[in-house]
Each structure stands twice: as C-alpha cells, then as structure tokens.
Amino acid sequence: MTAPSLAQRLADHIRHLLGGGPFPPPGGWTHMGAVICDVSFQPRCTYEATLRPRLLDLQTNWPDAHTVRGFQSRLATHDLAVAMRFKHAQKAATAHAITDLLAANGVDTRDDLHSWLDQQANRAALRTVKGVGPKSIDYIGNLVGRSQIAVDVHLRAFAADAGVPVLPYEQLRAVYEEAAGLLGHDRGGLEHAIWRSRRSL
Numbered sequence: 001m002t003a004p005s006l007a008q009r010l011a012d013h014i015r016h017l018l019g020g021g022p023f024p025p026p027g028g029w030t031h032m033g034a035v036i037c038d039v040s041f042q043p044r045c046t047y048e049a050t051l052r053p054r055l056l057d058l059q060t061n062w063p064d065a066h067t068v069r070g071f072q073s074r075l076a077t078h079d080l081a082v083a084m085r086f087k088h089a090q091k092a093a094t095a096h097a098i099t100d101l102l103a104a105n106g107v108d109t110r111d112d113l114h115s116w117l118d119q120q121a122n123r124a125a126l127r128t129v130k131g132v133g134p135k136s137i138d139y140i141g142n143l144v145g146r147s148q149i150a151v152d153v154h155l156r157a158f159a160a161d162a163g164v165p166v167l168p169y170e171q172l173r174a175v176y177e178e179a180a181g182l183l184g185h186d187r188g189g190l191e192h193a194i195w196r197s198r199r200s201l
Contacts, residue, residue: 009164032068036098072103090130101125151169
C-alpha cells in the first residue's frame with residue numbers, strides 16, 4: 001500500500017474540515033480602482049474590518065475610476081492614501097505602479113485584465129512592480145474572475161495541518177490545484193472557503 005499523495009492528503013483534510021461544498025468562487029470587483037487597491041493594500045491587512053469597507057467607499061466616491069484610465073486620472077489629481085484612509089506610502093506606490101503598467105499595456109476593464117493575465121509575459125511584467133509577488137498575481141486574477149489558488153499564510157497553515165511539508169509557492173499551489181481537481185471544486189471557491197475557515201480561528 002502506497003502512501004497517499006500530498007494532494008490526496010490535502011483533499012482528505014479539506015473534506016474532513018470543510019465538508020463537500022460546493023464552494024462558490026468569490027465575486028471580486030468590476031471597478032478597476034477597487035481591483036488595483038485590493039491587491040495593493042491587502043497584504044498584512046485585516047480584510048473584512050479594514051480594507052473591504054474602504055474599497056466599497058472608493059467605488060462610491062470615485063465612480064469614474066471603474067476603468068484603469070479613469071482610476072489613473074483620479075490618481076493624477078488626488079492623494080490615494082487619503083482616499084483609502086491608509087497611511088502607507090509603499091502600498092499607495094504599488095497601486096500607482098500597477099495602474100501605470102496596465103494603462104501602458106492597454107488594459108482598461110475587468111475583462112481586459114482577465115484576458116491579459118493569460119500571457120506569462122504579462123504576469124512577469126506585473127512581478128516587476130515593487131510589492132507584487134507570485135501570490136499577488138494569482139490574487140489579482142481571482143479579483144477579476146479567473147478562479148486561481150493564491151497561496152497566503154492561511155493556506156500555508158491549512159496545508160501544514162494536513163501534513164503537507166513546507167514547499168515553494170508554485171509547488172504548494174500545484175498541490176492545492178490537484179486537490180481541487182480531486183474534489184471537483186472550483187479553485188477560487190476552494191481557496192476562499194479555506195481562507196474564511198482559517199480567518200475565524
């Protein structure tokens with residue numbers, strides 16, 4: 001009898017703790033200012049209590065920023081840190097840099113970004129922005145409906161509890177993707193369900 005694969009071990013742990021689902025994918029945003037600010041300001045932030053209300057306010061206060069070009073126009077005349085009520089210069093700078101990169105590449109809407117992320121070269125271009133790592137790339141994909149596994153500290157802890165050893169980002173993401181396939185779950189929905197379960201601990 002062979003030992004179960006890491007993906008099977010993780011799938012068994014998911015089924016045991018979370019049940020059989022289904023796990024609906026997170027909706028993300030259609031407002032591109034919210035998409036960019038979400039991925040830029042989210043790291044090390046209490047999402048539901050701190051960031052989400054600010055993103056909802058941004059959509060209300062900057063309705064013209066629903067496109068990248070509209071958001072870029074707002075950034076030219078307004079202080080993003082003030083608008084987001086975040087005193088964090090680097091996170092604001094990350095949002096500015098992502099905006100400029102997307103605008104320079106003709107990415108203006110949610111659908112544009114969804115398609116643009118198909119190309120590995122474009123994903124690599126995003127990685128050149130300070131503050132954007134591999135998790136951010138997968139996370140921004142989820143924000144525009146791509147349904148990916150964005151491995152954060154919560155997913156790493158969940159995998160550790162399942163007996164999965166410490167792995168590099170891409171390898172652990174692949175284990176999660178295989179587990180989702182074994183269970184027949186949407187990748188983004190599974191990731192979000194695990195994130196919610198760990199956040200409540």
